[in-house]
Amino acid sequence: MKQGWRQRLAERRIRPGDGRPLPRFRWWQLFSRSLFLLNTPAADYAVDVRHGGDGRDGEVRARLYRDGLQQALSKMPAHFPVEGGVIEVEAGGFGMKRCHFVTTDGAERLLTPHPASAQGRRARLEQTRPGLSRSIAVVSTALVLIGVTCALLQLIDPISQIPPIREAFGSFESPLRLPLWANISLGVVTVLGSTERALRLRSSWLDSIAN
Structure with a gap:
């Protein structure tokens, strides 16, 4: 329904x-x-x-x-x-x-x-070089997982310092504090990972968070 x-x-x-x-x-x-x-x-x-x-x-x-x-x-x-x-x-x-x-x-x-589109070229790689294709797929998913995890850890820290949230749940101190250049680099590789997943039409809620 x-x-x-x-x-x-x-x-x-x-x-x-x-x-x-x-x-x-x-x-x-x-x-x-x-x-x-x-x-x-x-x-x-x-x-x-x-x-x-x-x-x-x-x-x-x-x-x-x-x-x-x-x-x-x-x-x-x-x-x-x-x-x-x-x-x-x-x-x-x-x-x-x-x-x-x-x-x-x-x-x-x-x-x-x-066949001339990015999705078509990615599909051709999967057909002609299946081993390489699987390796790229694993790496792209790992990049997205790492990027989302690092971003969430750094995001929860300031949110937990808001008084009503701190009083209700306590504060959270992120074990991860990256410099600006590292955060920018992390964002770039996360975008690359999600883009590769989109070429295979494998985007999910994980990529929505990355976006």
Whole structure:
């Protein structure tokens, strides 16, 4: 029931497309654009997301193309009803969180990323160099865990000094006090880790905290 309510709300955000053709993917759009493809017996679909937002209002929208022509667009999260199911699209602070085709019987699969996109290049690395891909995935998750843990330890300290909180729970003195340059470096590597996870559409609540 909850999922149905969310889907109905998302479908109300859908607006008709203008019928223009799908723009070609350019190399300089590597990290600013995500393009996913779905081939079905009924039609060929594409989902195009510009992470910088639309020029007129800055809103990040998903655009659905059917057989190369724009059929619909929607704010995030987007649910596009198509033959045999629905395409669910969601973006996060570091890129895409979800772009899946969910069939009417509940089965789901990830749309195929365009080979020239960052997601497509990351998927190709996973196929051609699985060992290296797994190592990168482990390192990126570790970087996010370390970054979030260090940030929380330093954040809890000043919060615990607020009088009502200190009286109710006591104060907490963080064992970790990093200089400014170390905090900046930690933030950079955490962003890199979350970005790599987003390329695999593996973002979670952990990356939301990092954001």
